[in-house]
Amino acid sequence: MEHDAQVTRAWVLHPDIAGADKRREVSFALEEAVALAVALPELDVIGSTAVRLPKAHAGMLFGKGKIEELGNLFKANDVELVLIDGPVSPVQQRNLEKAWKVKLLDRTGLILEIFSDRARTREGVLQVEMAALSYQRTRLVRAWTHLERQRGGLGFVGGPGETQIEADRRAIDDQLVRLRRQLSKVVKTRELHRKARAKVPFPIVALVGYTNAGKSTLFNRVTGADVMAKDMLFATLDPTMRAVQLPDGPEVILSDTVGFISDLPTELVASFRATLEEVLAADLVLHVRDVAHPETEHQSEDVHAILESLGLDEDTRQIEVWNKIDLLDGETQAALQAKAARQDDIFAVSAVTGEGLDEMFVAIARALDAEKTLEMLHLEFAQGKQRAWLFKEGVIEAEEQGEDGFDITVKWTARQARKYQTL
Known part of the structure; x- marks a missing residue:
């Protein structure tokens, strides 16, 4: 089946590092990491492991024996992608991918993939792209790809039709500048929508x-x-x-x-x-x-x-x-x-x-x-528009007519008070 060819066999690892923040129970952290992975439709999560570590190794994250043991496990299960629930440095990523002959994704990369999959509005898409670029910029090696499939993912996961685009940091920075410009336009449009809603x-x-x-x-x-x-x-x-x-x-x-x-x-x-x-x-x-x-x-x-x-x-x-x-x-x-x-x-x-x-x-x-507050307002006879608006809003508690206009008691929200100032 063609669809199955696009499913990537994945394994989730949660590094349980001694002395790290133990606020969260390891089993729940692993469970949440698996739930994150399952949120991506093209991943088939076939297993998960919490790995106890006395300390994180700078170049490989795990110790030599553990790398070999995990490598055998991945090979036996035909694993194509390993998801590590935590930060992985670019050097560690490169070394582990080489040792295990798999693709590797850390927690940030996985969340970016999910965000990319879920983004619906123009703003959401731009934000994901910017976040992904900032993340990629720290990776030195550029793994930014565009996959030839409908989802239009960020391409960290890899898959058929993948093309590796080689670009340096300047290319990323140019792209970020362009995206920021587009995003500011989108945010302005959104502010207009919000102002329209404020009415x-x-x-x-x-x-x-x-x-x-x-x-x-x-x-x-x-x-x-x-x-x-x-x-x-x-x-x-x-x-x-x-x-x-x-x-x-x-x-x-x-x-x-x-x-x-x-x-x-x-x-x-x-x-x-x-x-x-x-x-x-x-x-x-x-x-x-x-x-x-x-x-x-x-x-x-x-x-x-x-x-x-x-x-x-x-x-x-x-x-x-x-x-x-x-x-x-x-x-x-x-x-x-x-x-x-x-x-x-x-x-x-x-x-x-x-x-x-x-x-x-x-x-x-x-x-x-x-949230409503009581306030006294004085309106001149000429301010018919404002008075009509107050009635339409249903905020008038009491009204007295004097020689030079109306003394009105209103009960309104801060938003209504702001709106009134713009009339």
Whole structure:
């Protein structure tokens, strides 16, 4: 079958280096690395191993005996690609590829491949290309290829029709300059879209969370939109936005964002800042957590760290959504629901069954209402346009007519106040 010819047999290695950050359980780290690999459709992950290392070897990463042992394992299983869950220097990559006679990809390279596979918008594509170029620039050897297949991947994985393009750093830099120029145009267009949306006074509610926490499933449940909700890491890359009428609440714009992940390579954090700008512009952030995952606390810390590094305003209101309670046993579920019920900003829900969502909607409406402030305005008779706008927005609490105009009490959001200033 022609399709099978394009499937690459891959093996995942997680280097468990002594003395390294042991915050994460090795088995979960390996499991997540496998899930990352499985997210690429053309990879057939046939095995995975956590390799204990007393220390990382500068030239080869692993010791001589371990390299031989792994080499035999790969040969016996016809492995074509080895994925190493961690950073690999260009020298180590070259040496290991030579020793094992396979292609090798480190964590950054793999995530770039996935991002490339998922990017849907022009901006997403440009950002991935820029991140990939920055990554390649550090590799000295240029392995930038364009594969002759529909996916148009970054070509780190290799495959039929591969052509190696030899280029030096200057060529990469020229390309980066060109991409930055294109990206700034795209970002300007996006700002125009955002300004157009600002005219619509709906508050923005952004969904954030660790990858695979169930954000897209929740988004679909709420909006009825057909956003790709697969059990796959990074299933969403470009923010998807929908206007939603909350039950007994205001109309809001709901934004679904790319899943966060621990140790996200720095090249990617920078490149995807614009993708996450929607979060920075949000009136309310819903932090969706997979509470059925054994490492849910660590994942939550990672999400908070990324939000902080993005510069999310401390005043931005956040609600925690404890998702996937349907996967817990009865006792654990009841305990979590009781714990959530004691907190104002935590809701235990199941995006799949819909349990707990009604209470969450009420809280969203309440939180958005709490964002409103009371203000006194004085309008002259000639300011009919502004007065009409205030009525249309439904923000007028009280109005008194005086000799030189109207004294109006309004209750509005910061966004409405800004919009009013532009009238």
